[in-house]
Amino acid sequence: MTNNELPALRWGIVGTGLISSWFVADLTIDRANRGANHTIQAIGSSSVQKGQEFASQHLSGHTPTIYGSYAELYNDPNVEIVYIGTPHAFHKQNALDAIRAGKHVLCEKSFTLNEREAKEVFAEARGYNVFIMEAMWTRFFPLVQKLRQLIHVDKTIGDVHRVWCDFGLPKDIASLPITSRYKDPALGAGSLLDIGIYSLTWVILALESNLRTETPQVLATQKIVHHVDVATSVLLNYPDGRQGVATSTFASKTPANFCRIEGTIGSIVVEGLAASVPTSFTIQLRNEEPQKYEFERPGRGFYWEADAVAIDIAAGKTENDIMPCDETIRIMHLLDEIRRQGGAQFPQDLE
Known part of the structure; x- marks a missing residue:
């Protein structure tokens, strides 16, 4: 074409x-x-x-x-x-x-x-x-599409039972002016909406084969400084025992291996500059040599x-189909519940 x-x-x-x-x-x-x-x-x-x-x-x-x-x-x-x-x-x-x-x-x-x-x-x-x-x-990266195929269609690592993902991006919140989007609650400040949403997304993509079909239990805690969350930790519990841990912080930078996916016969580690920009993943099956998948990405990938x-x-x-409206609403519902438990509030929540 x-x-x-x-x-x-x-x-x-x-x-x-x-x-x-x-x-x-x-x-x-x-x-x-x-x-x-x-x-x-x-x-x-x-x-x-x-x-x-x-x-x-x-x-x-x-x-x-x-x-x-x-x-x-x-x-x-x-x-x-x-x-x-x-x-x-x-x-x-x-x-x-x-x-x-x-x-x-x-x-x-x-x-x-x-x-x-x-x-x-x-x-x-x-x-x-x-x-x-x-x-x-x-969600649209070929890397993500390939990973989901290997996990949910090919069952490369068996049944996935646990996922952990972190996104850390250093920000000195105390030094920023109150008008900064990283500090003003009225602008949606905090680690959760800015970077924690990526950690949450990775957990969901790895644990769920079909979008919009499951509602996990949420357990969350946040560290609130200057009225915004500077760190958030979330545990998603599914009825069958699957668990996902999604974390975000402004205190430190996450290492390149930002996500780990564990299955019954092996595991996958996803690597990249950050959870928003994956560049490769490595599959480790029991008693086998690790296999690394790398993907070309001119520019950033938007x-x-x-x-x-x-x-x-x-x-x-x-x-x-990859990012339908119902999925966005479901993610926003989870984010609301995380903030309700963790304590981060926006003035607009009261409108």
Whole structure:
């Protein structure tokens, strides 16, 4: 299939922070495994100057339309889909505004601050019949797809009974201004929504063969400093005895072997820069030499989720099979319960 035969999508980017810079850079990579053609049509920022600086730094050779407000981007008829890369607390309103302008939406994780907000956004998307998905990009990595096949289809390590995953990212919370998204509860601050969601995702992907079908018991604790969780530990207990431990912390950096999956005849260790960016995994069966699987990844890997979105929209779908709306709601429900037990609260929880 030539590039001209691939699905094509024109993106509007809302937010000009780090995650948006990674996303647009990945979409403009010239790669052999391209599944769709992507155009960065417009950039929406708090000012035209800020948007222009973002484009000049991250979009060499291409000049998108620059808007000094998000509303102008939503109303651009050339924008087909809006990518939301703003802090967690703004996701709900950004998504609602884009949906009401008739745009498809790809919204960064965590999708919203809580389950209630997520349900509101999805209901609005259904009403406008637009595509919507949480941008949990790691789920779309070929590495993750291969790993799930080996675990749940091929039963390479037998029946999985225990999983442990950690995401540690050093942050000196005390030194940050109260306005920082890492420190202000109103912005969804804390390790759980920022990085703990990845640990939780790995546990679920490794323990569950089918998404949205199981509800584990949650046992959680959090360390709260400056009204935000700087460390979270979660134990998921399943009725048949399977257990998953998901942890996150701002106190230290997780080693490269961030996840361990244990089965009845062997184990798997997943390696990478962090739980969000896996690069390889190693299978160790009893009395056998370890076998390592490595995967090529030009850029960072955001294009795999973007390709999936373009293919779905071209097919007339309004949600994705790998990251469907019900799965996002289930994850948000678990995150809410973890915070309820651990003590981290957002002002929006009381609305």
